[in-house]
Amino acid sequence: MLRLMRVLGAVLAGGEASRFGSDKALAKIGGETLLDRAVAVLKDQCNAVCVVGRRSAPVQTVADWPRPGLGPLGGISGALRHARDLGLPYVLTCAVDIPKLPVDLVRQLTPAPACVAAQPVVGLWRVADIAVLDALLASEQQHSLIAFANACGARRVELSRKLGNINTREDLESYEGEGNGASAKPFAK
Template sequence: MILGAVLAGGQSSRFGSDKAMAELDGRTLLSRAVEALQAQCDAVVVVGREEAPVPTLPDRPRPGMGPLGGIAAALHHAAEAGYDTVLTCPVDAVGLVGTVAADLAPSPAYCADQPVIGLWPASARAPLDAMLAGTGKHSMRAFAGLIGARAVQLAVLPANINTPADLESAERRSHGL
């Protein structure tokens, strides 16, 4: 069973406002990410924020750990709830295709160009906890290397919305401009 986890705990500093609530074609980035994962996961959670259309989890071990804190929370929840794997995506991954779980399988694997998009085994929670407790490098690629994850080149790469200009560009593309 696959648990989907939308990572939404960032501060949106480059965006300038709450990126998760930004709208593209009348739908928030958060709702788009949740819907993209619902299409291919048995259940979906949002990590790093308190309000969402699905259950939420706080980052682990604490806020401010970046995407790895969100992944740690999702991995622990998955293990406790009986899920084998976790499919993660950031809240700003617009256009995540419905085959990404299959494209990344088997776990562990991640998108080579956007490593926050990944398929992680729930058993990776212990090595991630150790990494986050240590003083070494806390990066997605370091975590992926630690657990032997494969980098996968996705055929369709979702847009990565970091700034209002990125959102405007995505809006133009969605209208064929």
């Protein structure tokens, strides 16, 4: 069973959502918030779940590390530290604005480190790579997810379906207009 891997699921939800115009995590599809959707998919695959970059959430919250404003790398760094404190060796990350995550994402990304080629914010990371991320954040090198993925040797995984994401209200309306509120295996709602 995949839960034997001992994985922390981390929803990265610390962005400003400037293009969306309001708190994107609370936007609803089919009556369910994007945040609740992401947490539910990770709960089915991980031993524990947290939300990074928010003060309140339906599960434990974790702060970006070393500070807010570093984008996804600050969220991943906070999640890796939280997983280490919990004694979990892996972290599965996703952004809050990806409404249709595969229900077998851990399996598809195993072995770690690995990330989705088109959206590297969706990744399975090793807690052992905290030092790699710390070195990147302390360097003059570009602080990007691609730089971190390269530095830790993450494989790029092509999924059978495009994940998509919600950046604007138009994206949300388009997503709902395509009938994407219903569940579709192997992807969640």
